[in-house]
Amino acid sequence: MKAIGPWGKWVILAGAIVAALAEILGDMLSASRVVLPMAEAHELPSWLGKIHQRSRTPRRAVIGLGLLSASAALIFDLRPLIEVGGSFMLVWYFITHYAALNSPVRKRHYPAIFSWYGIMGCIGLTIAMPRVAVLVAVGTLTILTLARLVLHRMHPQWRSA
Template sequence: MGVASGAAIFFWTWDGFMRMAIMAGEVKEPRRTIPVAIIGGVTIAAIMFIGAAAVTLGVLGADEVGAQDTPLLAAALKAIGPWGKWVILAGAIVAALAEILGDMLSASRVVLPMAEAHELPSWLGKIHQRSRTPRRAVIGLGLLSASAALIFDLRPLIEVGGSFMLVWYFITHYAALNLPIRKRHYPAIFSWYGIVGCIGLTIAMPHAAVLAAVGTLTILTLARLALHRLHPQRRSA
């Protein structure tokens, strides 16, 4: 259960491979490109994760890894010396910047259709004429994310964020089951496998985080229903 709980909490670290699917509307030859990108992305990430874990365990040992908040940094200091710390820090900074840019890119493409469907303020869905990108959505998300990171300690929300992602993936797999057979890339068994996996990881997730995510989603759903009742034109749009 410890391994399952860890996999559930850090499930969000695998979110990168879904960006290509989110960007499908801007991809040339999506039927060929998206499967290669997703499978390749998952494979590369698995090799990197397993490799880093194996090296860290080999240098420090399991007991010392468990006692560390920053095991990669400790392993670098022990194996390489003082300058190994700067190698790890430089890699962490580059990884953080790449993650920020990737998340901003994909999240803005989620905001865009939601704004076009009047689920979010319509001004967020405006496309810049020269760059042909949803600039307002990118700027809005950037300001919101930067403000939250500067004001709050977001680490306690990792588990809640992971719960949200499991809900998102569950809905995605369920939606894939409703696709016509001619539009599917793979058999329905993959979607069922994903649904079972999401349920299993949700069970392994700390219950407080799951309850917080469910409560937040319930409040937002009720607010959305109330908004549609007050403004019926949004629903028709």
């Protein structure tokens, strides 16, 4: 307390709140860009995939994700899902690094060693994660993948190119 003074804890708290809000906003904005191709592929309602003409942003997706996130946070205790969410993020990062390795060399922004480093990091962190969280994430992804396959077989017009 002596080092930061009586107002120091409030400055640190304000910084933590701003950092948390920036992280949430960044996640929501990137997730809204994932909603666009999913809506175009009929995996989500098509109205979520509309781009606002003036701002050129997926406004409906941002609002929908914001309402869904806020509702879930108000209704449920989401703390038990933190580790499962981490497992999902590791899958996302793994796929991103793998996709970077498969992109043409002339389109890569960084050398392949960075993608290999990321892949190895994802594998190492997955091994270090609680087994239950990893199993729940794998089970959920398996169920959702199977559901997607069944729905695309039932509705061939939904298949993306």
